[in-house]
Amino acid sequence: VITAVSGFVLLTVTVVLGQYGWGVTYTSTQVCAFKGATAEIRCTFRYPSTINGRNTRVVKKFWFITHKNNEPVDLKTDPEYSGRVQYQCENNDCTLRITDLRESDSAEYKFRFITNDPRGKYSGSPGVTLTVTGPQLQVHVRRSTVNSYSNWKELTCHNNCQLPDQSSYIWYRNGHKLSSDEQYLHLNTFDSADSFHCAVKGYEIFPSPTVYAPKLPSVSVSPSAEIVEGSSVTLTCSSDANPAASYTWYKEDVINPLIYQNQHFFFSILPSDSGKYYCTADNDLGQKRSESRTIDVKYAPKLPSVSVSPSAEIVEGSSVNLTCSSDANPAANYTWYKEDVINPLSYQNQHVFSSILPSDSGKYYCTADNDLGQNKSESRTIDVKYAPKLPSVSVSPSAEIVEDSSVTLTCSSDANPAAKYTWYKDNKVLATRQKNVYHFISIKLENSGNYSCKSENQYGQKNSTSLSIDVQYAPKLPSVSVSPSAEIVEGSSVTLTCSSDANPAAKYTWYKDNKVLSTGQKDVYHFISIKLENSGNYSCKSENQYGQKNSTSLSIDVQWKSKIIIMNIIRLTLVVLILIPLLVLSLLTRRKKRILLKTEPNEPVEMTEVYSHPD
Ligand SMILES: *[C@@H]1O[C@H](CO)[C@@H](O)[C@H](O)[C@H]1NC(C)=O
Ligand SMILES: *[C@@H]1O[C@H](CO)[C@@H](O)[C@H](O)[C@H]1NC(C)=O
Numbered sequence: 001v002i003t004a005v006s007g008f009v010l011l012t013v014t015v016v017l018g019q020y021g022w023g024v025t026y027t028s029t030q031v032c033a034f035k036g037a038t039a040e041i042r043c044t045f046r047y048p049s050t051i052n053g054r055n056t057r058v059v060k061k062f063w064f065i066t067h068k069n070n071e072p073v074d075l076k077t078d079p080e081y082s083g084r085v086q087y088q089c090e091n092n093d094c095t096l097r098i099t100d101l102r103e104s105d106s107a108e109y110k111f112r113f114i115t116n117d118p119r120g121k122y123s124g125s126p127g128v129t130l131t132v133t134g135p136q137l138q139v140h141v142r143r144s145t146v147n148s149y150s151n152w153k154e155l156t157c158h159n160n161c162q163l164p165d166q167s168s169y170i171w172y173r174n175g176h177k178l179s180s181d182e183q184y185l186h187l188n189t190f191d192s193a194d195s196f197h198c199a200v201k202g203y204e205i206f207p208s209p210t211v212y213a214p215k216l217p218s219v220s221v222s223p224s225a226e227i228v229e230g231s232s233v234t235l236t237c238s239s240d241a242n243p244a245a246s247y248t249w250y251k252e253d254v255i256n257p258l259i260y261q262n263q264h265f266f267f268s269i270l271p272s273d274s275g276k277y278y279c280t281a282d283n284d285l286g287q288k289r290s291e292s293r294t295i296d297v298k299y300a301p302k303l304p305s306v307s308v309s310p311s312a313e314i315v316e317g318s319s320v321n322l323t324c325s326s327d328a329n330p331a332a333n334y335t336w337y338k339e340d341v342i343n344p345l346s347y348q349n350q351h352v353f354s355s356i357l358p359s360d361s362g363k364y365y366c367t368a369d370n371d372l373g374q375n376k377s378e379s380r381t382i383d384v385k386y387a388p389k390l391p392s393v394s395v396s397p398s399a400e401i402v403e404d405s406s407v408t409l410t411c412s413s414d415a416n417p418a419a420k421y422t423w424y425k426d427n428k429v430l431a432t433r434q435k436n437v438y439h440f441i442s443i444k445l446e447n448s449g450n451y452s453c454k455s456e457n458q459y460g461q462k463n464s465t466s467l468s469i470d471v472q473y474a475p476k477l478p479s480v481s482v483s484p485s486a487e488i489v490e491g492s493s494v495t496l497t498c499s500s501d502a503n504p505a506a507k508y509t510w511y512k513d514n515k516v517l518s519t520g521q522k523d524v525y526h527f528i529s530i531k532l533e534n535s536g537n538y539s540c541k542s543e544n545q546y547g548q549k550n551s552t553s554l555s556i557d558v559q560w561k562s563k564i565i566i567m568n569i570i571r572l573t574l575v576v577l578i579l580i581p582l583l584v585l586s587l588l589t590r591r592k593k594r595i596l597l598k599t600e601p602n603e604p605v606e607m608t609e610v611y612s613h614p615d
């Protein structure tokens with residue numbers, strides 16, 4: 001039991017108080033002492049040796065902590081201190097001694113003296129602060145820093161108030177007393193589960209706190225709810241340890257520590273910050289690693305990417321997959337759209353055409369959705385290639401086609417890529433070209449015929465049906481011909497023909513000596529029995545909607561029939577006249593020969609004129 005222990009000096013600054021020769025000097029201003037011990041507070045005081053010519057004499061000296069009626073109360077009269085206070089004063093030196101200290105004795109103590117002069121009173125202020133406690137022990141740890149193989153540690157039992165030199169110590173490991181009674185405890189080996197504390201003998205009820213290596217650190221994440229990209233997140237590591245632990249944060253698969261603090265702070269967390277985190281807690285007695293904590297940063301879908309399979313050319317009838325993918329957490333839901341089509345095509349990341357059609361060509365895009373938002377891909381153009389569809393030939397102008405006009409034939413065929421065209425006339429190749437038109441600047445008769453076209457690309461070819469082109473034209477110069485072409489005799493049958501090429505067929509007008517004879521469809525003018533008065537100059541006019549042409553005229557000269565009879569009589573007479581001498585000669589030579597003379601009768605014919613026209 002400590003009995004002879006005085007107060008322990010904390011601060012040894014000597015303070016001189018007073019003025020004009022008055023003063024109190026305390027040897028220390030802070031004193032700390034254990035409960036139950038004895039504290040001593042000492043001072044010296046001074047005063048002028050004379051006041052107003054009278055020798056000064058001290059009549060009262062005491063210590064106080066409180067006032068009553070504005071007068072300091074002598075500690076000796078305080079019942080709380082009764083029997084525990086002594087003043088030991090000698091000359092200008094006075095010591096306050098308090099025994100059996102209590103915690104309630106903690107206070108500021110001041111010394112006061114009163115002289116024989118009524119004004120000669122003096123208190124030393126500020127006074128001395130006494131602190132009564134149990135021993136305030138701390139175990140201080142020092143450890144080997146040489147290398148990781150030497151693992152010694154040195155523990156020191158340390159007190160805030162200086163302990164008396166003769167104090168002896170008690171060390172405890174895991175609550176069990178060790179044999180050492182030194183202030184220092186040297187450990188060559190150390191089990192991280194061990195804990196230590198110390199006490200001062202006689203004051204076992206005031207042990208030091210226990211020191212131990214860090215316990216398993218716990219990790220907390222704030223906010224504790226879902227972590228969304230861009231939010232601020234704090235990871236906090238805490239571990240029970242004495243001395244207090246220092247902390248280090250790590251991310252798995254990252255070699256270097258993130259930060260040497262108990263908190264790791266993300267101002268604006270990124271998807272790439274997702275991962276497993278752990279911390280370590282260290283003190284001089286050891287280290288402990290926390291369990292790993294998974295941080296899963298949620299985020300809205302990133303820009304979706306579109307892939308088309310096959311990536312090469314897409315041909316009608318083939319199978320095509322559109323695939324949408326977007327980085328998102330949680331995983332996105334996908335929707336496929338076609339531009340200009342209001343309703344979605346499908347609600348999957350793949351949109352599959354099992355047999356794609358030309359009409360499927362167009363721009364496609366997809367959207368990716370999750371709880372945190374939506375994102376839309378760029379549009380992707382799908383261009384479905386296909387062989388030409390059945391071509392058709394059209395003509396412009398679509399009305400009748402007239403010689404020398406400009407005419408355009410167009411072959412219409414749907415194809416991707418655009419077709420190459422071959423033109424046929426009457427099944428013979430006319431031209432091969434890129435364009436789907438065939439142009440006549442000035443169409444001719446010989447261009448009439450059946451036209452067709454073939455449309456062709458690398459995926460196939462198709463023939464059109466044929467279109468008939470019939471070039472129309474005004475009559476060509478007509479010519480009049482007569483049949484029979486020999487001499488025309490009165491009463492014979494004669495046909496005049498007007499020959500004129502025209503499309504459509506011409507209408508004919510017959511003229512005799514520039515006067516209209518007949519108008520009609522026919523190109524012939526027929527006399528069943530021609531008369532003398534039918535002689536004249538005949539011409540015809542050939543005419544259709546595109547024009548008309550006059551023929552040159554043909555002169556018809558009808559011969560008189562009686563003139564022919566006379567001519568025949570004359571011929572006969574001449575013959576007879578020639579034959580008689582021959583006959584006589586013959587009779588003379590061959591008497592018995594009969595002379596036979598025969599002539600053919602020339603019967604008259606009734607001549608009638610027949611018109612072939614309706615009027
Ligand atoms: C879509 O993703 C891109 C980049 O991934 C991002 O910049 C953009 O803000 C996102 N759009 C929406 C609407 O979330
Ligand atoms: C398209 O996707 C389907 C189903 O995923 C698959 O069976 C098919 O082989 C794919 N086709 C192509 C051309 O990638």
Ligand SMILES: *[C@@H]1O[C@H](CO)[C@@H](O)[C@H](O)[C@H]1NC(C)=O
Nearest residue numbers: 332333334369370371372373
């Ligand atoms: C995604 O699709 C699933 C299944 O169809 C559905 O349960 C979920 O609600 C959808 N999520 C979103 C964000 O649309």
Ligand SMILES: *[C@@H]1O[C@H](CO)[C@@H](O)[C@H](O)[C@H]1NC(C)=O
Nearest residue numbers: 424426427428454461462463
């Ligand atoms: C198209 O018509 C041309 C001419 O008649 C012929 O030579 C060719 O073989 C035909 N092609 C097809 C694909 O029918």
Ligand SMILES: *[C@@H]1O[C@H](CO)[C@@H](O)[C@H](O)[C@H]1NC(C)=O
Nearest residue numbers: 426427448449450466467468
């Ligand atoms: C044109 O076609 C029509 C009917 O297909 C046929 O009667 C005519 O003889 C053809 N013309 C030519 C010049 O082949």
Ligand SMILES: *[C@@H]1O[C@H](CO)[C@@H](O)[C@H](O)[C@H]1NC(C)=O
Nearest residue numbers: 511513514515541548549550
């Ligand atoms: C054709 O001849 C007739 C009769 O001589 C005449 O009246 C007409 O004007 C002529 N027409 C032409 C186009 O020369």
Ligand SMILES: *[C@@H]1O[C@H](CO)[C@@H](O)[C@H](O)[C@H]1NC(C)=O
Nearest residue numbers: 513535536537538553554555
């Ligand atoms: C017929 O034409 C010829 C010459 O072209 C002419 O000499 C003759 O007089 C014409 N005849 C009549 C009846 O006009």
